[in-house]
Amino acid sequence: MANDFDLTPDPRVLQILGEINLDQWKCLAELIDNGVDAFINSHRAGEPVDSPCVSISLPTQDRADAAVAIRDNGPGMTIEQLERAVRAGWSGNNPLDNLGLFGMGFNIATARLGMVTEVYATRAGDQEWTGLRIDLNELRRTRSYHTPRLTRPKPDPSAHGTEIKILQLKADQRLYFAKNANHQKIRRQLARVYAPLLLSKENSFTLQLNGQNVQAKRPCHWDPDRSVQGSDGKPIHAVESFDYALPSRHYCLTCMISFSGQQGCPTAGPDCKTIEVKRRLHGWVGLQRYMHEEDFGIDIVRNGRVIEVQNKDLFVWTGGERPEREYPIDDQRNRGRFIGEVHLDHCRVSYTKDRFERDDTSWAEMVALIRGDGPLQPQKARALGYEPPDAPLYRLFQAFRRSSPQGKTGRWSRILAVKNNERAMEMADLFYKGDPEYQTDEKWYALVEEEDRGIVGATPIATGPGSTAPAAPDGFLDEGDSASEAGGTDNKILEPASGTNKTEPVAVPVRQKLHELSRVYKHPLLKVEFTVEAFVVTANDPDLPRKSPWILKIEDPGTRTFLFLFDLDHPVFRSVTMTPMDAVLCELAFKTYEFLRDTSPDSAVFATILADFRGEYADDTKLDPKSIIAFADAALREIAQSIGPIGDVSVFGSLFGGLPQPAQDRIRRKLASTGISSVQAVVDSGEFLAYAEAADIRSFVSQHPELFFDGKFWAQPYASLDYGDEKVNAEARDRVIERYDAYLADAVWLASQSPRDLDRCDRDELIRATLSVRILGSDGNM
The missing domain is CATH 3.30.565.10 (Histidine kinase-like ATPase, C-terminal domain)
Incomplete structure (x- = not known):
């Protein structure tokens, strides 16, 4: 044996x-x-x-x-x-x-x-x-x-x-x-x-x-020097870096386990050999220059290799009864732009090296440092008793969680977002390809600034009937961007023609470049491509035909580069439906039609060509049912959350108690479905209205107008109205409530519809209701 x-x-x-x-x-x-x-x-x-x-x-x-x-x-x-x-x-x-x-x-x-x-x-x-x-x-x-x-x-x-x-x-x-x-x-x-x-x-x-050579994929984030002011008065940067020195731990090379303290390996084997491991957590979280449904998230790295690519677990709050996704929640299309890199060298990984072990205490330690112990949503955090942490992801969330500005007077530069996301993504492709002109964020920021000043001209939904296209403010457009940048004449002085008697040079009007419209346009199906350089000009520009609102002229036949010159002050742009984008797409459709008429007559249908171009580049004008419903719901939630700054617990209790019993019951059921166990904490924080039904929010505003007007949410005067007669004052206030209640009725109607319902709606009715929602945007001092 x-x-x-x-x-x-x-x-x-x-x-x-x-x-x-x-x-x-x-x-x-x-x-x-x-x-x-x-x-x-x-x-x-x-x-x-x-x-x-x-x-x-x-x-x-x-x-x-x-x-x-x-x-x-x-x-x-x-x-x-x-x-x-x-x-x-x-x-x-x-x-x-x-x-x-x-x-x-x-x-x-x-x-x-x-x-x-x-x-x-x-x-x-x-x-x-x-x-x-x-x-x-x-x-x-x-x-x-x-x-x-x-x-x-x-x-x-x-x-x-x-x-x-x-x-x-x-x-x-x-x-x-x-x-x-x-x-x-x-x-x-x-x-x-x-x-x-x-x-x-x-x-x-x-x-x-x-x-x-394999070229590293570099992050396309905003310049780290760009920042906005946080609620605490400190700057919140587009890229927030961090470097934490953590307490040392011990590791047994034989048993391959880590442990705290100096007592030795827990297995106490005769061959155990332990070492002290110095620990450090470092990296950054920041803003991508474009939004995407999937292409965002935080890379979790071990010893220089990304183990978890675009991790989104850090956007989920797991401290309640059930996990709750907190980002993205403010974008109509569920797109995100938070990215980052967390170096977690001291946490165990799976044997396939594609996941960090969640039961390792180092993982929970990292989560607490990067996002904080509580929810990212500040009102919910207060309701649950969490203090605001000084965590990088938490700070980023407070400043940049939105993908569009808050309210109708919000600024895109305040949230560092490009309105035309399709354009932002096209430029990102050039960034990843190494195009030197797109390595910095300057071209993205030029689009942000133009949108803040309303240069391009808005769609009917954005402006409403009777709106006018604003003139370009002094000092906004690139003063150095003249026609010479696109291969044209110098914008400073034009020498007199030979044979004339003029002795003084003639000044050429400055052409101010518009980045939003300057791009490469490609027909989505046909092999037709145009490079367009767009400039705002004055009516007396020498290349603009007399009384014409715009012109598209060939500048470089070899590269098919065109100049699009347009006069924003022309009456045609004082219209609900005509914008500079509409104008340039019409011109490109006509150029394409002329080209196909000679080369491929069967494809030369102007209406189809124009529709294709608009489908590709006029995305903002689409009445997309899903986006409109989400837009209305977000506007109502924004109104509901605005009462939080009151900060008086006794007032909140009274306001909640004043709601009809069915409305209170609906709030309680909503809280139960989201895993929040303490109704009183939500009431005390003033967050209860955010869990109300759309119709209940509308009723609440009508019952408590003093909480929303006079700069609290809307700049519209209400309590401050004074015509010297109390009866006249009361009538004026009633008219204010009646007007805003009509807007709220439209928002409630939209929020309660299904996409199929809106597909069957009259176009004008849908535009009117959407405009009502835009009017409801905050213009107070929030």
Whole structure:
């Protein structure tokens, strides 16, 4: 009878590891990590690698001899290190400070891709490359883990590094790598997860895929120097950086667990070896220059590699009875723009390196520091007894949670948002492509400023009947943006023509560039493209025909660049339906029609062409039912939340008690459905009205007008009206309430409709109701 047991695992274990479903880019990342670790460790040891580089070679055809290779120019490994590196379960010396360290991740990644793996390593001064071969089929046949040592010639004794080559790729992997689109997908993923390292000043390295460098995906955020004033009087920047020094913890290298205190590893094993881990939480949260339904969120990083891409868990409040998403909640289309980078090096990650372990105390510690212990919504936080934290995400939320300004007098520059988000996204594409003109945020901010001053001319929904297009205020438009910038004449002095008797130069009117309309316009279906430079001009501009409101003229035939010159003071723009955007789209549609009439007569339908252009570029004029309903609901909630600043608990209790009993019951049911257990806390904070039904909010305003007029929410005078006769005063106040109640009735009607209901509504009725909602926007001193 044997005196001991042989617990050596069956070689089939390695093949089973290969059945773990790991995406191809993650397999490659596991192997890239080992090279990155080698660079970082060499740097820490004071022997940095010159021009560190990891090079990946992927097959491009589905062939039997297809192979995947990853090579780095790190310091290399000794024979002993190489043997340990590929041993299943080996964890290295300090997994907290490294990304890969071979071991289990290496075995999973290589077995996932192919049946044979060769690993070679060499150090500077070695005379040859030393390696080994892992053949899963052979190991299973012999039922042994023993594999011979291999060598190969080394022409340059000074060379150093490690090479991993995966052969006999599985059939599904060969098919995957044979598709060029998948190569691009892998490139995009690697550009994202290694961006912090590729952009690092200290640990940067070059990553190549099939001979081409992988360019890090850089964040497209607003300039960190841009800021607004917070409620506490301190500036809140578009990018809020943070760097927290945290209490040290201890880690057992043997048991791979962390613990607090000095008493030693909790397992108290004889081989336990503990180290002190200095901890630091650093990074930034900020504003993206565009909004998107999915493309936002905070990257959570470990040792320079993004583990969780665009994490949105930090936008969820989990302290109640059920999780509640808090951002985005103020955008009609559910788009977000909060981004960031949180470096959480001391928290455990899953074995697939795509998620931080939530049961690690370091995760909860990070959440409390970045967003605070309570809700991001200030009124809800007060209702639950939380003090405002000095947390970066909380501060960002207070200043920039909205995607459009508050009320009809709000400023887009106050929230750093571009109204024309489609345009903002187009410019972001140019940013990501490296276009030098779009690397700073100046072009985005020019759009923000133009919108603040109403230069482009609003849609009927934004202006209402009888509105006029405002003139460009002095000093607003770019004074230096003349026609010369688009290849035209200089805007300062025009020399007299030869043969004239004039002795004084003639001044050319300044052409003020309008960034909102200056862009590349493409027909969504036809291969027709126009580059347009738009300028506000005066009626006497030499290139503007007499009495004409605008002109579109070719400036550079080679690049198809056009000048769009328009006079904002022309009567045609004093219209509900005609804006400069309408004008330029009509001109482009006509140019396209003329082009197609000669080249493709069947496609030359002017009405269709114009409709296509408007569908692509006149998004703000669309009467989208879902957006209108959300807009009305948001306006009513904004009115309801405005009573919070009263701050008198006794008044709030009386106001809630004065509501009809059915209205109180509806509020209680709404609170119960959102997981808020303390109705009294919500009442005491004045937040109760935000949970009321739309019709109840309307009734409340009519019953308590003193809470909303005279600059409290609306600038409209109410209690301050004084005509010297109390009866006249009362009649005037009744007319104010009657007028605003009509606006509120429209808002309540819209909020109670379904998109299908609004699709069947009369267009004029829908425009009128939407205008009512806009009039309800805050114009007080909130």
